[in-house]
Amino acid sequence: MAYHTRTPITNDLDFHAFTRDRITKGEAYMRCDDRDVCLDYTYNLYGNEGCASLYVSDVTNAFKTGKTCKGFWLEARGQEAIQTLDGLLADVDYDIPAFIDWCGALEIDYEVRGEKHVDQARSITISQRESKGVETFSPLALAHLKPLKEIPKKWTLSHVRRLLAAKQYSYCGTELRLTDDYAYDAASEFGKGECSGEAFLKELTEDSSGWRVSKAGGHCNDGDSLAVWCHSFEKRVIKIDLNAGKAKVNESKGANPQPIIPVIAANLSECKPAGILMH
Numbered sequence: 685m686a687y688h689t690r691t692p693i694t695n696d697l698d699f700h701a702f703t704r705d706r707i708t709k710g711e712a713y714m715r716c717d718d719r720d721v722c723l724d725y726t727y728n729l730y731g732n733e734g735c736a737s738l739y740v741s742d743v744t745n746a747f748k749t750g751k752t753c754k755g756f757w758l759e760a761r762g763q764e765a766i767q768t769l770d771g772l773l774a775d776v777d778y779d780i781p782a783f784i785d786w787c788g789a790l791e792i793d794y795e796v797r798g799e800k801h802v803d804q805a806r807s808i809t810i811s812q813r814e815s816k817g818v819e820t821f822s823p824l825a826l827a828h829l830k831p832l833k834e835i836p837k838k839w840t841l842s843h844v845r846r847l848l849a850a851k852q853y854s855y856c857g858t859e860l861r862l863t864d865d866y867a868y869d870a871a872s873e874f875g876k877g878e879c880s881g882e883a884f885l886k887e888l889t890e891d892s893s894g895w896r897v898s899k900a901g902g903h904c905n906d907g908d909s910l911a912v913w914c915h916s917f918e919k920r921v922i923k924i925d926l927n928a929g930k931a932k933v934n935e936s937k938g939a940n941p942q943p944i945i946p947v948i949a950a951n952l953s954e955c956k957p958a959g960i961l962m963h
Contacts, residue, residue, distance in 0.1 A: 713743065713824055714780065720744045720824045721780045722755070735759065736766045740784050741813070743820055747828035747889070751817035756787040758802065758810050765807035772802065787812075821886040826850075831929055835906060839897040841888060844912055847922065848885040855909075855923040856881040862917040875918075884920060 711724045724739035741755025760769040776782040787810065792800050794812040802810050831850035836843050847853060861875030869875070888895060898911035904924060912920045 713822055715824055716781050719781050720822055733762050735761045740780055742784055743822040745817040746820040746822035746825040748817035752814055753820040754814045756812055760808045769808055821889040841892055845888055848881045850929040852926050852929040853922045854925040854928050857921055859921045860919040
C-alpha cells in the first residue's frame with residue numbers, strides 16, 4: 685500500500701470514475717501564482733450511492749509561526765449532490781484558490797452548531813477548518829524548516845522535523861507498530877518496513893501528540909539511528925546522515941524534468957502540483 689507517491693493525479697474531478705475501487709483517497713499540493721493550496725478528495729461507495737468529500741485549503745502559511753491556514757470541507761452524498769459539487773467547481777473554472785475564496789465569502793456563521801449547506805437543496809454540507817501554520821504541512825514550504833548543521837546535544841521533535849524536511853537521513857522506517865489485534869500484528873510483522881520520511885514529517889507536523897524522541901537518542905552521532913516513539917505502541921527509526929540532504933538536492937538538480945499533468949486541468953494549467961498522498 686503506497687503511502688506517498690509523486691505521481692500526478694487525474695486531470696479531471698470525476699468522482700464517479702473511482703467507483704471501481706470502491707474507496708479512493710488522494711491529496712495534492714499546488715502552487716498557483718503566489719498562493720499554495722491543498723486539494724484533498726475522498727470517494728466512498730455505499731450501496732448504489734456514492735459519497736464524495738472535498739477539502740480545499742490555503743497552505744501558503746504552512747510551517748510559519750504566528751500564522752494560520754484556513755480550509756473548507758465539503759461533502760456530497762448521492763449522484764445528484766456529487767454532480768452539484770462538481771458544478772460549483774465548474775462555476776469558478778476549477779480554480780482552487782478562487783473556490784477557497786468563494787467558500788470564505790459564503791454568508792455562513794460557522795460558530796453556530798449544526799450542519800451548514802451551500803445549496804438550496806441542502807445536499808452539500810460545508811465546514812470550516814483553521815489550523816496554526818506550524819501545525820500545517822506542505823511539501824512546497826519545506827524550506828521554512830532549516831537543515832541541521834550539527835547533531836543537537838538533546839533531540840526534540842523540532843530537530844526531527846528539520847532532519848526529515850532536509851532529507852538528512854539514509855533510512856526512515858517503522859520498527860514496531862502494535863494494535864489490539866496480536867494475530868494481525870504478527871501476520872503483518874508488526875508493521876516493520878521502510879516508510880516515507882516526508883509522510884512521517886506530515887504526521888509529526890499535523891499531530892505530534894504522543895510522539896517523543898527516545899532518551900537513548902540523546903547521544904546520537906552522524907550515522908547512528910534515532911528512535912522516535914508514539915507512546916509505547918509505535919516506533920520509527922531514522923538513520924542520520926547530515927550530508928544526505930545535500931546529495932539529494934544535487935541529484936534532483938541533475939535529473940531530467942518529468943512531465944506533470946495538471947490537477948483538474950482548466951485554469952490550473954498554471955499551477956505546479958507538488959505531489960499526492962495515496963492511502
